[in-house]
Amino acid sequence: MFDLIKAALKEDIGSGDITTDLIVPKDAFVEAEIIAKENGIVCGLEVAKEAFLKLDKSIKFICIKKDGNNVKIGERVAVIRGNARKVLSAERTALNFLQHLSGIATETKKYTDLVKGTKTIILDTRKTTPLLRSLEKKAVKCGGGKNHRFGLFDAVLIKDNHLCIEKDISNAIRKAKRAGKVEIEVKNIEELKTAVKSGADIILLDNMSLKELKTAVKIVRKISKKKIYLEASGGITKENVKKVAKTGVDFISIGSLTHSVKSLDFSLEVVKCRLESE
Structure with a gap:
């Protein structure tokens, strides 16, 4: 600093x-x-x-x-x-x-106030100003939010570009497990089911509709024997964040908290x- x-x-x-x-x-x-x-x-x-x-x-x-x-x-x-x-x-x-x-x-704080009454936690992302990440992430905490991973070094998150190279979700999760807990981004219900069966610990539901989010929550709670955390991301606004939280997801990550505030x-x-x- x-x-x-x-x-x-x-x-x-x-x-x-x-x-x-x-x-x-x-x-x-x-x-x-x-x-x-x-x-x-x-x-x-x-x-x-x-x-x-x-x-x-x-x-x-x-x-x-x-x-x-x-x-x-x-x-x-x-x-x-x-x-x-x-x-x-x-x-x-x-x-x-x-x-x-x-x-x-x-x-x-505006976002955390909007999801009060639910169990959903508001998270930041890595979409931060270069060299200001630690300060910006502290600011998110001052507003009542929580921090997602700090960088590429402290948590595994398999994203769509990783899966463009390693196309097999199960194989990607298996490889990543060597580092510990694994989060993976999925874009539809079929990918979600594969991620659950392959042992993902956290699943990022990317740009899913409210209907898809509700379906995802039901499926995970039904077929998984262990606790799998679900994170909604993409297209989150103050107008829809409460509805997203009410689907039952554990986390909502919002890039705009830091990238365009x-x-x-x-x-x-x-x-x-x-x-x-x-």
Whole structure:
């Protein structure tokens, strides 16, 4: 995270913040507040804090809210006190992280609220911003969701392109079992039945209709002697997520939580300013 923040600051500041350096005295001291401009869920305060501290470790960053808290328009989420030049130079980088991660948390919360009353869990995917995956997955958790596999290294998921090469589902599952539990993506009921009989532990039901999802749940519960988890994915929206959850699937994975989410708007407002020599 620290290298990422350092790189982000370098991208924005470059050779120097020319406007601030020309206008703001070196010994100016400010108190500033980060204020929510929309209702939502806060996430990324620690990242924002580190953006300021990277420029000046003497800056005081006081959290009013915690990651995962609800925030309303006009509420303060943090207070910053320190050298004016450093605070203003770090402002945009800090807010960019905070806004992006809070947007993910807020969107996730909308989905988790919609499936309340069911046993279905909302999952993220690997459709994340390069190098921001760990932060974005934390944001999903702040919104009440759960994390799917982090990368290609920590869980087996046999997808359609794998099956274009190894066309035999049973053989693919048998090979993958050497790594432990196996999840496999299926696109129809016949593939589902084969996956169940071949020992799959988790079955991803890709772009299936509500009718197909209900059928899949019934079949698995009927013919499988062990617990097989079912994950619905593809075409999930806030309009249909509750209906999908009511089919009885265990998980719903949603790529849009991270790949196309709208940021939650925040602003930084200077509320006090003085020269340190005063």
